[in-house]
Amino acid sequence: MKFYSLNGKSPSVSFKDALIRGLAPDKGLYFPEKIKKLSDDFIKNIENHSNEEIAYECINQFVGQDIPELDLKKIIDEVLSFDFPLVKLNNQISFLELFHGPTMAFKDVGARFMARCLAYFLKNQDESKSVTVLVATSGDTGGAVASGFYKVKGIKVVILYPKGKVSNVQEKQLTTLGENITALEVDGTFDDCQAMVKTAFLDKDLLNKIRLTSANSINIGRWLPQMFYFFFSYRDLKPSTEDKVAYSVPSGNFGNICAGMLAKEMGLPINKFIASNNINDVVNRYLNTKIYDSKPSIQTISNAMDVGDPSNFVRISNIYKNDFNSIKENLHTCSFTDDETVDGIKELINKFNYIPDPHGAVGYLGVNDFLKSYPDYKCIILETAHPAKFSEIISLYTNSLELPSQISSVMDKKKESVNIDSYLAFKNYLLNS
Numbered sequence: 001m002k003f004y005s006l007n008g009k010s011p012s013v014s015f016k017d018a019l020i021r022g023l024a025p026d027k028g029l030y031f032p033e034k035i036k037k038l039s040d041d042f043i044k045n046i047e048n049h050s051n052e053e054i055a056y057e058c059i060n061q062f063v064g065q066d067i068p069e070l071d072l073k074k075i076i077d078e079v080l081s082f083d084f085p086l087v088k089l090n091n092q093i094s095f096l097e098l099f100h101g102p103t104m105a106f107k108d109v110g111a112r113f114m115a116r117c118l119a120y121f122l123k124n125q126d127e128s129k130s131v132t133v134l135v136a137t138s139g140d141t142g143g144a145v146a147s148g149f150y151k152v153k154g155i156k157v158v159i160l161y162p163k164g165k166v167s168n169v170q171e172k173q174l175t176t177l178g179e180n181i182t183a184l185e186v187d188g189t190f191d192d193c194q195a196m197v198k199t200a201f202l203d204k205d206l207l208n209k210i211r212l213t214s215a216n217s218i219n220i221g222r223w224l225p226q227m228f229y230f231f232f233s234y235r236d237l238k239p240s241t242e243d244k245v246a247y248s249v250p251s252g253n254f255g256n257i258c259a260g261m262l263a264k265e266m267g268l269p270i271n272k273f274i275a276s277n278n279i280n281d282v283v284n285r286y287l288n289t290k291i292y293d294s295k296p297s298i299q300t301i302s303n304a305m306d307v308g309d310p311s312n313f314v315r316i317s318n319i320y321k322n323d324f325n326s327i328k329e330n331l332h333t334c335s336f337t338d339d340e341t342v343d344g345i346k347e348l349i350n351k352f353n354y355i356p357d358p359h360g361a362v363g364y365l366g367v368n369d370f371l372k373s374y375p376d377y378k379c380i381i382l383e384t385a386h387p388a389k390f391s392e393i394i395s396l397y398t399n400s401l402e403l404p405s406q407i408s409s410v411m412d413k414k415k416e417s418v419n420i421d422s423y424l425a426f427k428n429y430l431l432n433s
């Protein structure tokens with residue numbers, strides 16, 4: 001399978017090259033040239049298939065010849081080594097818990113898949129040619145990437161995070177692994193971190209000396225495997241043929257929801273998508289006004305969705321042939337303030353005895369809004385992080401929040417980071433480490 005650039009000014013490349021490059025040279029996102037439907041038989045009998053079988057069936061057309069069947073199956077087995085339970089609130093609404101992986105955010109699957117594919121592509125290279133993965137993080141991405149690439153041979157990971165601006169748990173997840181993972185603590189904001197990474201990718205002097213790649217969320221290695229969630233949960237929901245199904249996805253960069261749309265293109269019978277947003281709501285405003293007006297992001301309690309200009313929206317437009325009405329037909333959007341999010345957290349705890357994280361609570365509010373117009377739907381909410389990752393907020397409303405072992409085990413470990421205050425310091429670090 002080839003991937004083309006959505007900016008249309010770079011040649012199409014293989015899965016391998018798209019994964020290694022991340023972004024096309026013309027700065028466009030890569031998109032598959034063809035999306036082949038899975039057989040009706042497979043979808044009809046999906047309950048007879050394991051997670052691993054479903055994942056292979058879904059992704060194999062995109063990977064193509066670049067990774068042989070047995071190696072790809074082994075990668076999938078390693079990536080999917082935890083559960084994706086569907087928890088029913090009532091007959092109509094369920095939570096799909098995507099937080100049972102090592103860093104307790106849904107980004108684990110994409111990060112682990114990308115890491116293993118990259119390791120596969122690099123495995124025959126000698127050590128001196130190791131690749132450095134750069135990633136700027138405002139929270140969850142860094143931890144998932146660090147854990148996904150931990151001890152992967154031939155790859156060094158350098159994470160930049162803004163000093164004092166990530167949660168306690170998130171900082172520990174970034175700074176306590178050691179081995180091939182280094183955390184750089186940047187005196188600045190997330191935007192400063194991201195700017196340094198971008199500068200590095202344009203720095204010819206640096207690029208002549210070391211091999212760099214990026215592991216941000218637009219990489220196809222992180223984006224594509226997210227479609228698995230929709231297939232697994234559809235199987236577990238067991239809808240009848242008359243049931244109409246909607247997915248509510250707490251959305252920031254719109255990668256996760258866009259992977260659901262890809263699943264639908266491949267034949268999974270999903271009727272509607274609900275993009276549940278905090279007040280960073282450019283897509284919601286677009287669908288109401290036809291004007292796409294991106295803004296700088298505003299900080300909220302669902303911080304992984306504080307995105308002013310979602311990078312995956314171009315993929316969504318492309319799936320729906322850039323047709324406004326067709327996007328609007330498939331996608332219900334809504335946006336909620338932090339006060340409303342807190343009300344959602346309280347309602348879930350008090351009415352359903354379910355402890356959500358702030359992102360899942362926004363997803364729940366999205367379903368409530370949607371059901372007002374579409375009362376006969378069955379809805380699945382993607383619960384994208386474990387509530388204990390946001391214990392500062394969630395423990396205000398319940399005494400029953402427990403720290404899972406994935407989190408308690410990092411909290412006692414010693415933080416190790418390198419302080420960075422300028423691009424020059426960053427570059428020197430890369431050249432001398």
Ligand SMILES: *Cc1c(COP(=O)(O)O)cnc(C)c1O
Pocket residue numbers: 105106107140141217250251252253254255256257304305359384385
């Ligand atoms: C990254 C993230 C999101 C947003 O996902 P997108 O694919 O960027 O829309 C939502 N919730 C959590 C907890 C996240 O870490």
